[in-house]
Amino acid sequence: MIEARSISKFFSLVNEKGLAEGLTAVLNVSLTIPDGRIVSLLGPSGCGKSTFLEILAGLQAPTDGEIRIDGRLVLEPLPSTRKEMEEYKRRYRFISPLANGVFTDRPKHDIAMIFQDYAVFPWMTALQNVVFVLRLRSAGKRRSDRPSRAEMEEKAGFYLSKVGLAGAENKYPAQLSGGMRQRLALARALSVEPKIILMDEPFAAVDALQRERLQDDLLYLWEEAKGNASPIIIVMVSHDVPEAVYLSDEVVIFSPGPGGTVRNRIPVDVPRPRARTDPEIVAIQERIFAILQYDINQESMYTI
Ligand SMILES: Nc1ncnc2c1ncn2[C@@H]1O[C@H](COP(=O)(O)OP(=O)(O)OP(=O)(O)O)[C@@H](O)[C@H]1O
Ligand SMILES: [Mg+2]
Structure with missing residues (x-):
């Protein structure tokens, strides 16, 4: 379960006159998402959707409020500069880096994120792209628990075939179509077997037909994970109402x-599989x- 409690995010900026200016990107957003749910975030450009998603992922710290996943706090990445460290200390109210357990029990959450412009590495083949994230994930494990290269390649191949990219393992992203690149990003996200997938307009760059296929693939893979008793939460930013x-x-x-805040929460209580033209869906x-x-x-x- 994801719990976002009163999340706000302010940015301080310097305007063209050199004066300090504040900008509220997200204002007081509270949202609870139970396991196995698919939730879309919708709203006009600039209302804070991407910012909120990055806060969910722990890529940005909220100015106010907190995110918990299965009850455990989501913390942003560790500070890397002295200035960030000072900020971090203020936020978590500690004096020594080892105090408050902030460093010692940093929880690890099983989250995969697909960004607004698909983040695959152009200099790696499809297979290498997937192996790369598997290697990253295993880096924190004990040596004896780390999978071998052959095991990682096998797993990468398995997830590439799941998204319909069997046979494209050795192609580079530039040799793939937009839809195929999006599938590759999906294979990378799925390969780490996450509990949560966060997607920022994942299908924006593909044509309408491809888009519908990708949506159905996503639902299929999500349903499949449900059958394995490890339901995945998907939180997706979209501009596309249908x-x-x-x-x-x-x-x-x-x-x-x-200063985007939650305006409405609209439940879609229509059983799956759904028809796109179902009158309830259309309403x-x-x-x-x-x-x-x-x-x-x-x-x-x-x-005016
Ligand atoms: N790092 C930053 N520094 C300053 N302002 C920022 C920063 N990131 C985002 N903003 C501002 O916060 C607001 C929300 O941005 P965000 O990217 O979350 O919007 P969005 O809803 O995802 O928009 P879009 O639909 O266009 O992707 C915008 O006004 C943006 O200019
Ligand atoms: Mg955005």
Whole structure:
């Protein structure tokens, strides 16, 4: 279970006149996501969706509030500079680096993240890309628990074939189509067998047909994990209302930013497999379009 409690994020900036300025990217977002759920985050550009997702992943620290996964706190990466260390000390209220258990019991969470522009390494083949993340994951383990190179390659091959990339193991990303690259990013995320997959507009760069196929593949793989008694939580940022409704158990709508906060939570209680044209699905889409349209109209009233 993911629990986000009163998450806010402020950025301090220096404007063109050299004056300090604050920007609220996320304001007081609380969200609980039970295991095995698919949740989409929807909202206008700049409302803080990516920021919130990165906070969930522990890639950014919230200014306020906390994230817990299965009850354990999510902490941002360890500080690497003196300035970051001072900030870290203030945040966790300690004096010595070993105090408060912040360094000693840093929990490890099983999270995989797929970024807004797919992050695969262009200089590695498809297989090498997957082996790379498997190697990263095994780095923290005891030597005797680490898988061998052959085992990692076998696993990488297995997940590549799961996403329909069997035969493309030795191709470089540049030799793959946009949809195939997106599949590669998915194979990398799945290969570490995560409990949580966070996706930032994963299908934005592919054409409509590919997109529908990828959505169905994702649902298939998610259902399969459910059968293995290790249900995966998927949290996905999307700009596409039909996609969000078709895939999700719940659609969370953010208010227009800056200072995005949760505006509505729309449950999608339609059993799977779903038809994209199911009247219930279409009705929920229309309700969401109406909310988004309302926000756009409100905004233009202010700006006129
Ligand atoms: N590192 C940063 N420093 C300063 N401001 C930032 C930083 N990252 C994001 N912001 C600001 O925070 C707000 C939210 O950004 P974010 O990327 O989370 O939006 P988003 O909802 O993902 O938008 P989009 O749909 O366009 O991807 C924006 O106003 C953005 O300019
Ligand atoms: Mg974004």
